[in-house]
Amino acid sequence: MSSLILPGRRRGLREKFTRLHWPLIILLTMIAGAGVITLYSVAEGNWQPWAMRHGMRFGVALAILVAIGLVPVRFWMTLAYPIYFVALAALVATPFIGEIHMGARRWIELGGIQFQPSEAMKIGLVLGLARYYHGLRADQVSHLLYLIPPILMIGAPIGLIFIQPDLGTSLLLGATGVVMVFVAGLSWRLGMLGIFGAVAAGYGAYRFELLKPYQIERILTFLNPDRDPLGQGYHLLQSKIALGSGGLDGKGFMEGTQSQLKFLPEMQTDFIFTIFGEEFGFVGAMVLLLLYLAVILIGLSIAMASKLHFARMAVIGVVVTFSLYVLINTGMVMGLAPVVGVPLPLVSYGGTVMLTIMAGFGFVMSAHVHKDQDMMRSSELL
């Protein structure tokens, strides 16, 4: 390990601590704080069952973030492929040893700890792709031959998650992968071709009944919410009513009538933005959105400041995943995206997603702390 760091350039832990991106940590904490107060409100003014655990989980996740951030980013680069393949192996194993929750086989249990391989894959794919593009020249990025590995790397987990079935996660992974490939420098011509192919694939999936009826239902309902006001569209309509009735400054903390009267489903997870928006209004919701945007832009600035290509790509991957979460979730509760079951990062209740996000930002932090690492040494290293 010591060979990773040149003598004399080794930084003390204390010094590294000061180099942590504290504004980012504070922003993340504020977002999680919004989650805690909203969960407190959803539980009708109780710390149980969600708010307290959400806060504690964030504490643990923050510690993990810092821990990952203090480890040199090049260490993570060496682990990138192993992480990707372990996650892939777990996904392959899931259909055989996984637990069925709510009709889908998504969880596996290892040593008493339950985890979702699909969540691990969100990190695995980002690291794997970043590692792959680290090894490519600019002119190779758009070369068809060099495009085959990333397509396989993205396609394999998507296919495995899709059959679980989990449409939301597979779409999210696919989108993350595609954006990473694009940012890595894929030519516009190929990009367009890819989009066309994706649309064709989507149509094929529909045509050959690869989608579960409820998934088709969701998409159709999204396309026309008035189609079925009591079924899928009902939730969306209730969500819009709750948000819209919140108005400029909201109904006040714990005063959200629609949420308190349980007109909304999944209030503590997928529809939590609605409750926040109902109680804190347009002003509150905009503040939350700006916090997210700030995190994203800070992430991108860290990416651009990184000298290591792996770090750049990994940070971008994390930020892309994070952005997609925020956009899909907020879009979904406002009727701009189909209701696919994507949580609002750090605000929605749920340990696994929080861990994934915070671990992801751990890599961002690592890239930031070690942004000045000499490129030459990376060549010595490998």
Place this chain on the structure above:
Amino acid sequence: MVGMNAHDPERQETVSRRTFLFGGGISFLFAGIATRLYQLQISDHEKYLDLAQENQFNRRILTPLRGEIIDRFGNVLASNRKNFRVLLIPEQARDVDQALDRVSKIFPVSIEKRARIMREIRRRGTFTPIEIEDNLSWDEFSKINFDLPHLGGVLPDVGETRDYPFGEASAFVIGYVGAVTERDLAVQETDEQRVLLRQPGFKVGRDGLERTYEDELRGEAGEMDVKINAHGRVIEELTDDATPPEQGKTLALTIDAELQAKATEILAVPGDRMPDEPQSAAAVVMDTVTGDILVMASTPAFNPNDFNVGINPDLWRSLNDSPYKPLLNKPISGVYPPGSTFKVLSAIAAQESGVSPKQTARCNGRVWYGNRYFHCWKRGGHGTVDMKGALKHSCDVYFYEIAKTLDVDVLANVARKFGLGQTFEIGVSGQQRGVIPDRAWKRQYFAGQPENQPWFQGETLSVIIGQGYVTSTPLQLAVMTARVASGRAVRPRLVRAVGDIVLPAPDAPLIDINHDYLKAVRAGMNAVTNEYGTAARSRLEDPKWQLAGKTGTSQVYQITAADRERGLAEPEDLPWARRDHALFVCYMPYENPRYACSVVVEHGIGGSRAAGPKAREIMRAVAEKDPASRPTIDPNSLAQRRGTGVRAG
């Protein structure tokens, strides 16, 4: 190679450019989200605020209790009882089929019922609660309540349903209530009324007083806003702004429920010679002073309690098909030739035409008139009879002799003065007018047949003994008797008070006729029962309640010579529907009349045999109780009863 890549500035530049582009794209999408947020929360805020209010607050109609119907002494004839029922709010159930499946684990929900529920959902929309089942047992009801968390959209409810403690005995007077139809909704004047009528399980009067006094009995709906959650469960009742419902007005009748029940019982007692034959009969008892109808009974009857919960089709069919017409309100809707009871009026008309009561006629059993014989009921005749004797023995020939010169218009005029050929304002629909024939009537009746239009004197011979064209209802016969007894144009009534407003007894002016004529008739009626006349068996022994009456047997089918040849001699040999009707009218006490009664037993064969004894028993019960001498219920105490929702035991 790796090292070379690490220094690739072109690659770094590309990534930076694309990252910038990505950042711009993300910001753009965030702007899109913000725009949408602005649209929802600022532009369309009002609209969603309204929808939220709609979600959250629900205006509940508070159904009023239907007014009670009580008899003259406060006995309850119609009231309300608790009805445990289960409603379904389709909008909240989401999946109606599934909800019904779950409910059917507690009590059966038939396919027909499901079909009806689906129909109602289509008709009333998904927001209106729809009744799944009513009149549940407490056991079923509590199970539903217990399972409620799993029964989305299912709403247990305690409603009210109509209860008729006297059942069949009061069926025709009270009528019954039934489910609201489209036509009921169409005739409502205000939207409020329509909303009230759309409440699940709401019933409106379908027949009898329930229908006539629908507006008074219905009451005023109340309103209350309730705060509900997404499952339709009431979180809070906003009672401050609520208007409580107002129970419908109490209807106090002139009926004496006990006597009504007793009379119904007496009517149903089978005749001595035909114990298996159901008695299709009617009885009316009236106060000869006030016109109060104390008894208006009809047998056989239906049970109104079977109707207000939705009658089962088999029962309905059997009621409809029965030859004894259990759905016919015989006292007012049954028309019968009055037969010899009509002679009471014939005797008055005779005197009006100058016949003295002392004048006699000789009866040898038949009279030749026109081209045929007119027979007296008594073969061999009565010998010489005067008016009193003619009434006492119901001699037909005596009246035939009078009829030879009597102007039918005079007879008809008398009949109308005494209440025949007309209907009365008693609040129960379905009254028949009957027929009192005169020249004008015949002209009109045979409008298309000029050869039949002139009145033939021979027809007067039939009419004078209450046969031929003349028909009447038991109520009319009771009115006739009351008027003969009192000399006043007494008018019958059924309703004494509506709410706390006591209706005055209708005025009963003296009848415009020489009242000496009436004395002769009354003496004849007295002789019928008390001087070994045709209804000597119907005499009341108590001198305080001396009963005067008149029998009547109206021919339904004339036994022909051919019938006799076939060995058909006795009326019992005829099929039921061809036998004569038995009638009896009477009043008491003879000296100072207070009660008048009429009884008709359809196809009862003989007035003295079938109708008289029933009338006597009814009058005996009336005499024992003497309801006219007892104070009726105080209208102020009626006011107190209202709103308390008193239940019949």
